[in-house]
Amino acid sequence: MTEMVHGAIPARASEPVLPRWWRTIDKWSLTCIFILFGMGLLLALAASVPLATRNGLPQFYYVERQMFFGGMAMVAMVSISMMSPDMVRRLGVMGFLVAFLALILLPVAGTDFGKGAVRWYSLGFASFQPSEFLKPGFMIVTGWLMASSQEVNGPPGKRISFALLIVIAGFLSMQPDFGQTALILFGWSVIYFVGGAPMVLIATFIGAIVFAGTLFYESSEHFARRIDGFLNPELDPRTQLGYATNAIIEGGFFGVGVGEGQVKWSLPDAHTDFIIAVAAEEYGLILVLCIIALYATVVVRSLFRLMRERDPFIRLAGTGLACIFGVQAMINMGVAVRLLPAKGMTLPFVSYGGSSVIAAGITVGMLLALTRSRPQGEIGDILFNKRGR
Template sequence: MHQIRRKPGTKTPNRGANEAASGSGVMTEMVYGAVPERGGEPILPKWWRTLDKWSMSCVLILFGIGLLLGLAASPPLAARNGFDPFHYVQRQAFFGGLAIVAMLLTSMMSPVLVRRLAVLGFLGAFVALALLPIFGTDFGKGAVRWYSLGFASVQPSEFLKPGFMVVAAWLFAASQEINGPPGRLWSFALCVAIVLMLVMQPDFGQACLVLFGWGVMYFVAGAPMLLLMAMAGVVVLGGMVAYSSSEHFARRIDGFLNPDVDPTTQLGYATNAIREGGLFGVGVGEGQVKWSLPDAHTDFIIAVAAEEYGLVLVLIIIALYASIVVRSLLRLMRERDMFLRLAGTGLACTFGVQAMINMGVAVRLLPAKGMTLPFVSYGGSSLIAGGIAVGMLLCFTRTRPQGELGDLLRGRG
């Protein structure tokens, strides 16, 4: 037998050490869901391997349902406005296509690039929101929320939400570093400024949504419960002040608290449509609410779904939203990077709560808010901003290496 000669000074490999290192890697993967890096792997295969495919599939299904409901809800409005029967469906397909492209491209980016672009987008949307009282329009709806571009309109608050969630998460994470900035204070100041500008429009729904997203991130970052309770009290006090000083806000609250629903109002039409739909609906194209509701294709699209397709389709829509939120939060629980965890949590919870508010208004569980159902309602700004927000969420929830378990135990994670 030939003996293997080794160079002087070369140590014999320690088999036990190799097995221990391998075991540590397996343990890390079991605990954190880590996936080892593959050097030189192309972008597309790596993106597909680490992506939450179920959540992306749920988003695509929601968009398909939105087009289906748009075919039912928008022709009456197009006829009233003198357009082709499928004018709004074609526009929804166009803006939805842009939203899907934005979602896919954003999900392929690195978290650092997403954060940088989100900061720039937030600054632009913040300035646009501040200039709305001067250059904005209300389109006869009593709230100055849009910029009219002639061929389309832009609502800055829709693009501000995902940018703010990322910026606030960045500030929260930076504040926990040694000698870090007072990120919590800065993020709170930004949140208050945004809420005040939204209330001035008035847009209380978006203001509550921004405040909720910030509060969720602050809770995950370790906010004291007493402070959160105090903030809830301030919100209630602010609602009382808004009720006494804003006729728009008071009218909606009074309409919600009134036990008798006026059948000629939007809530009355929506409530009756949901009641008529029953379990399986009245049939495709047989619904009547779309002829009475001016916002049947936007804020009250779920009423069209309930009337024509019944409770079955509504439950499917709820399950799709719940799947996206729950799967995202479960994946974020394994994330060790504080910024990714906070930003992803803020985006996921805001996405889910917006859907819950829209459907809650339609069934009269909440006061009227004027908020779209993500990826289902018609609206260019809502669709594109939603695509960007979900793209950020898919980017932050991609499976990535989480480091060695020993680093975490030694406090170096």
């Protein structure tokens, strides 16, 4: 844990892969992710047992599946974090193309599992949600295109990425999946802003989003029902939001005790979208604050490292990855405490879900790879040299 005390140590070119990886990786962020995954397994023991009982499955059915898929996610995260930025870019582009094709074919071959939104492919033993894997790939592609557009005689990367954004948002809205649509729009906007977008264009883009939201509210009953439920001052205690809100209130600062919570018996999505309500009820505000601190540590440390990065692709793509990771966690917890409309979004590494946890592992693996220390001068060196001339 040398870096935690003395800071990052540049890699030596002659070092083997594993020592070089350990020397250059952000160990604080890596540790936070493993802790989050451990907390997810702990909460799965509490939240998923009632669901397994109701479905006539073995008590620890969902816990065992989370351990299996989570183990795959950890392996993917560590493996990807060892890659060079060029390899990350290639992986991101290939992953994006595969996920984008899967997204396009969803209306033909996808299923809704009775939830009213065609978002998944049924594989028999598991399900696959393309939008989860599309997010990290799109951040890599967007960062690459916008970085290329800054080169002399470079391609019109901003316009190409914007066209891709519109197409992706259209397919996601058709499902409908407005939560993932909003997250991808946010990630693209952050990269565009960091890449030097004019404020006039940003204001125009925000206006277009507001207009599109109004249009969807008028034309989509699903979207309107979510917004109306959020704006309604009267909260129905028999809804998922009602159960979650009551559980958070009951938990107080220190919780009602391990295994003593009741919300897991009432909420069908207690192990996924509303896992934070289970944490708040049984372990109290203390655990919730610890979870928030872990996410914040990963995002803030990553952004600080990226601020010192000279390579435009690494800086842009890494910022997009860090922001969608942090904002997804914020949306999930914001919905549970009724600060945001219901979105149907998981809490990365904590909520149950095969696609979501593996995609989170890929996202963070790419982020860790891009934020590794490299033997280069920092971006500030360029600025100071220019001023000194």
